[in-house]
Amino acid sequence: MTALLEVEALVGGYGAADEILKGITVALPERRMAAIVGPNGAGKSTLLKAIAGMLRAKSGQVRLSGELLTGLPPRGVAMRGVAFVPQEANIFPSLSVRENLEMGGYLEPRATVTQRVEGLFARFPMLAEKRRRAARTLSGGQRQILAMGMALMVAPKLLLLDEPSAGLSPKAAESLFDDIAAIHAEGTAILMVEQNALEALAIAEDGIVLVDGRVARTGPAAELASDPEVRRLFLGG
Numbered sequence: 540m541t542a543l544l545e546v547e548a549l550v551g552g553y554g555a556a557d558e559i560l561k562g563i564t565v566a567l568p569e570r571r572m573a574a575i576v577g578p579n580g581a582g583k584s585t586l587l588k589a590i591a592g593m594l595r596a597k598s599g600q601v602r603l604s605g606e607l608l609t610g611l612p613p614r615g616v617a618m619r620g621v622a623f624v625p626q627e628a629n630i631f632p633s634l635s636v637r638e639n640l641e642m643g644g645y646l647e648p649r650a651t652v653t654q655r656v657e658g659l660f661a662r663f664p665m666l667a668e669k670r671r672r673a674a675r676t677l678s679g680g681q682r683q684i685l686a687m688g689m690a691l692m693v694a695p696k697l698l699l700l701d702e703p704s705a706g707l708s709p710k711a712a713e714s715l716f717d718d719i720a721a722i723h724a725e726g727t728a729i730l731m732v733e734q735n736a737l738e739a740l741a742i743a744e745d746g747i748v749l750v751d752g753r754v755a756r757t758g759p760a761a762e763l764a765s766d767p768e769v770r771r772l773f774l775g776g
């Protein structure tokens with residue numbers, strides 16, 4: 540079976556300085572969810588940016604369903620079915636909730652946009668309730684739902700989430716993780732970077748531990764979450 544996402548020997552960084560990604564090889568099957576965990580500065584966010592086309596790889600390849608993504612601009616990657624939700628500044632604060640969702644689907648035909656917005660309102664009643672409110676009035680957890688909703692407007696095959704629970708209270712994070720698990724259960728493959736490593740591994744099927752720009756461990760998420768060495772070294776557990 541061809542994997543949905545294949546990252547092979549990816550090397551890259553932000554300039555002439557040292558490479559941040561030092562040869563990353565990971566794969567994600569169709570409809571699967573993997574959590575990327577590891578210490579600060581390991582290159583987790585950088586890996587997501589490289590997959591999304593926001594960072595030019597120095598060498599190595601990224602493929603989606605066998606098709607080469609490496610070298611495509613972010614728009615080209617997005618048009619092939621990869622939606623990226625950055626950690627910050629992922630909504631338009633002064634636009635309404637509905638307008639934010641419409642912006643998420645601005646490349647889609649009008650009728651598709653209307654249909655998908657209605658689908659998201661049905662899926663997330665909070666968004667429907669607040670559809671006319673400026674996005675800046677939402678709570679942190681509600682903003683993350685809106686940001687994911689914008690990404691879902693293109694019906695992506697793969698959703699890239701960069702620390703969705705950052706800055707949320709434990710209760711808000713727990714509720715957000717429930718929503719992420721539900722989005723995954725509906726068939727979207729997800730690659731999620733998280734500081735809340737144990738919570739992320741609890742809802743993901745696969746785990747990827749990144750340390751200093753390299754893959755230190757991969758395996759079933761539950762296995763990694765209960766591995767004493769992983770807990771001690773990377774999860775503070």
Ligand SMILES: Nc1ncnc2c1ncn2[C@@H]1O[C@H](COP(=O)(O)OP(=O)(O)OP(=O)(O)O)[C@@H](O)[C@H]1O
Nearest residue numbers: 553559577578579580581582583584585586732734
């Ligand atoms: N835009 C940038 N320009 C230059 N260097 C950057 C940039 N963004 C990140 N870096 C550097 O790249 C390294 C990896 O950062 P990255 O954000 O990928 O780590 P991370 O594993 O996601 O950790 P964190 O949880 O701290 O975000 C860090 O040393 C960081 O300082």
